[in-house]
Amino acid sequence: MTEDLVDSRPKEVESETSSDDAGPPTADEFFKSPDFYKNAQQYWSRIDPTIDGMLGGLSIIDTTDVNGSARFLNQLFKMKPAPGTTRALDCGAGIGRVTKNLLMNYFKTVDLVEQDENFVRKAHDYLSTNDQLNEKIGTIHNVGLQDFTLTDNTYDVIWCQWVLGHLTDEDLGAFFKRCTAGLTKNGCIIIKENFTSTNDFCIDATDSSVTRSLRVTKTILESANLRIVKICKQDNFIQGLFPVYSIACKPNRRIQ
Ligand SMILES: C[S@@+](CC[C@H](N)C(=O)[O-])C[C@H]1O[C@@H](n2cnc3c(N)ncnc32)[C@H](O)[C@@H]1O
Numbered sequence: 001m002t003e004d005l006v007d008s009r010p011k012e013v014e015s016e017t018s019s020d021d022a023g024p025p026t027a028d029e030f031f032k033s034p035d036f037y038k039n040a041q042q043y044w045s046r047i048d049p050t051i052d053g054m055l056g057g058l059s060i061i062d063t064t065d066v067n068g069s070a071r072f073l074n075q076l077f078k079m080k081p082a083p084g085t086t087r088a089l090d091c092g093a094g095i096g097r098v099t100k101n102l103l104m105n106y107f108k109t110v111d112l113v114e115q116d117e118n119f120v121r122k123a124h125d126y127l128s129t130n131d132q133l134n135e136k137i138g139t140i141h142n143v144g145l146q147d148f149t150l151t152d153n154t155y156d157v158i159w160c161q162w163v164l165g166h167l168t169d170e171d172l173g174a175f176f177k178r179c180t181a182g183l184t185k186n187g188c189i190i191i192k193e194n195f196t197s198t199n200d201f202c203i204d205a206t207d208s209s210v211t212r213s214l215r216v217t218k219t220i221l222e223s224a225n226l227r228i229v230k231i232c233k234q235d236n237f238i239q240g241l242f243p244v245y246s247i248a249c250k251p252n253r254r255i256q
Pocket residue numbers: 008009010040044054055056091092093094095096097098113114115116119143144145146160161162163166167
């Protein structure tokens with residue numbers, strides 16, 4: 001068994017999907033499917049709005065994940081120049097697991113983007129106390145990242161976790177460019193995703209997502225004029241999961 005089939009949630013190596021007789025589609029064929037986004041929507045609409053649902057049944061890794069992310073953010077804030085702490089955006093936020101356990105501890109305001117309306121409803125509850133939405137929560141946008149537009153110069157950190165495999169390469173590059181415009185001075189985009197351990201590109205038809213290699217991801221980042229300022233492999237996940245890296249990126253300075 002190879003490590004090459006991963007998707008947009010933490011996943012065990014064993015959950016590889018089998019290909020049909022015609023062989024698996026290429027990445028381009030997969031992205032060109034008119035149902036690429038619809039299939040993902042349908043997949044997530046059947047998933048429980050719980051931590052377990054967000055983590056593909058692996059809620060056991062929640063604390064380790066959040067602790068690893070906190071260490072990463074702490075180190076990032078020690079770098080010069082560090083991002084501000086005024087506003088963050090949680091992309092593919094699900095019910096708000098990352099917002100509640102991580103981002104709200106660092107930022108005055110957190111906005112969320114999530115395509116599934118059931119998760120958005122649940123996020124309102126999950127991020128509320130006594131029916132009152134936590135005062136740190138700004139706007140919860142119910143839209144896919146491929147269609148999401150950001151207000152310029154707004155976010156100190158844009159956090160994308162276990163979601164970018166749901167965007168085509170083209171839409172991901174375009175999304176990164178919109179994120180760049182949405183960053184404040186010294187702002188960062190942080191991606192925390194599964195990566196293949198080879199240079200291969202893997203497809204998961206079950207939830208309609210892809211897993212990219214670090215090499216392909218770096219190419220997409222570069223094409224969006226982003227440079228990596230920090231990269232760190234998540235440790236202490238249970239055995240058998242695919243490699244997860246946190247990557248912080250900043251826009252290259254424009255050449256005058
Ligand atoms: C594996 S869950 C991760 C949720 C959250 N980031 C976390 O780590 O707890 C993936 C989330 O991405 C959302 N998603 C899938 N495709 C998306 C898209 N095109 N735009 C925005 N969100 C998307 C799903 O609805 C789901 O909430």
